[in-house]
Amino acid sequence: MISSSKLKAIDFYRKIPRDLTEASLTGAGFSIIAAFAIIFLFGMEVSSYLTVATTTTVVVDRSKNGEHLRIDFNVSFPRLSCEFLSVDVHDVLGTVRQNITKTVRKYPIDTNFRRVGQDIHVGHLPAITNHGDQPGEGELAVGDGEGAFELTVENFERYSHEFPILLVNYYAEWCVYSQRLKPSWEKAAQILHERYNPDDDGRILLAKVDCAAAKNTMLCRSHHIQGYPSIRIFRKGQDIRDQYGHYDHESYYGERDSDSLVTFAEKLVEATTDTGTPALEDKSAVDNSTVKRPAPKSGGCRVEGFALVKKVPGSIVMAARSTSHSFDAAKINMSHYVQSFSFGRKLSYRMAKEVYRLYPILDNVQESLTGRMYTSPHENVTFDHYLQAVKTEVVSLKSSKDFKLLEEYSYVAHSAELQTGEVPVAKFQYELSPMQVLVSEASKSFSHFLTNLCAIIGGVFTVAGLIDSMLHNAIRMVRKVELGKQY
Structure with a gap:
């Protein structure tokens, strides 16, 4: 076995007896400064280690x-x-x-960006193949060429409340689609006028509004008409007035030839009672999402x-x-x-x-x-x-x-x-x-962190000791010089 005396021989840190050391005020001051420096640098190193490093x-x-x-x-x-x-x-x-x-x-919104209805999640508008009667099919039964009733801002409200069903064509004279729809719309209006005479039956009326006319600008704008032609369906007694004072109604997106228009209008009439309210058992007959959809609110x-x-x-x-x-x-x-x-x-x-x-x-x-x-x-x-x-x-x-x-x-x-x-x-x-x-x-090495901590502690301790030793020796030398001058 190795004796304790042999182990002591390899001691790197030889001890000096405490009786042989001398404490001084400068040493105490440097010790306090060194302690604060070690604490400060230790905290800075820990903060640097915890800080995220990226490249x-x-x-x-x-x-x-x-x-x-x-x-x-x-x-x-x-x-x-x-x-x-x-x-x-x-x-x-x-x-x-x-x-x-x-x-x-x-989502429909008003001018103040507030929602005014449920979300609209619909697909493409139905593809219309017949934008109007073919040449020769749109000849009217009556020679005046006008079958639809002309509505204006002055009489719209009265007629919308008078008839259980009101089909309105919002058009513009310059619009090519409106021009193609006009003959079939007028013919359908005359056919329905003969079958459901407004003076006797009065269950349906086909009307039109010229949105290109300056007098109807506000009327078309209040009904949110932005594309021509737009066909709207108004039902007296079924429309629900919302909080903004408007009636809910629907838009027609089906074929625009006279036969399709008349067929659709008759189904609307069949699904409506004499009082203007919908007959629930027949409502499914016209509830076809490919033909009509809710109009914009x-x-x-x-x-x-x-x-x-x-x-x-x-x-x-x-x-x-x-x-x-x-x-x-x-x-x-x-x-x-x-x-x-x-x-x-x-x-x-x-x-x-x-x-x-x-x-x-x-x-x-x-x-x-x-x-x-x-x-x-x-x-x-x-x-x-x-x-x-x-x-x-x-x-x-x-x-x-x-x-x-x-x-x-x-x-x-x-x-x-x-x-x-x-x-x-x-x-x-x-x-x-x-x-x-x-x-x-970038990852940080923990061993590198420990090395830096040891370097901080040892470096500050060593530097402070060197400065203290130099200052102590300088003071001793000055005192010796002063003593030499006295003698």
């Missing part, structure tokens, strides 16, 4: 070709009805998708949802669109409020918190469009937004696979207004940067 690089975005990107949006149009509001997607590869509906919802619309697009330059276009209606560009106002517009899948709260922990600069980035109102003082103005987006990938060291790789997009937008002779739109053109920002969390 940021700019690399080429190597996403696979054909990979799709999600674009979320929530945009309100206070002067564009949900009836015709369409969301279209285009890109430079030739992809064209018009009026996407599966991932989009629409307001002149505004909020559209929200998302679109999956390819990672190539493209655009999302929001506009009034229909294959069987005409629009007056001079009366379409595309003013809108962007509540949100973002790229990429939405992160959960935990994921977003992790992203901002590693890359807090993203938490302070305000998207250029979000929360902004784009207003035009007059109609017929197209709003063009050009968006440049860049992707940021954040690589976390957390063990969960959901936190391994997080993606976040930021963008800048440049907006412009343009007045043209075409129907105005709100266009969001986007372009994705070929580069991306890669943020990786």
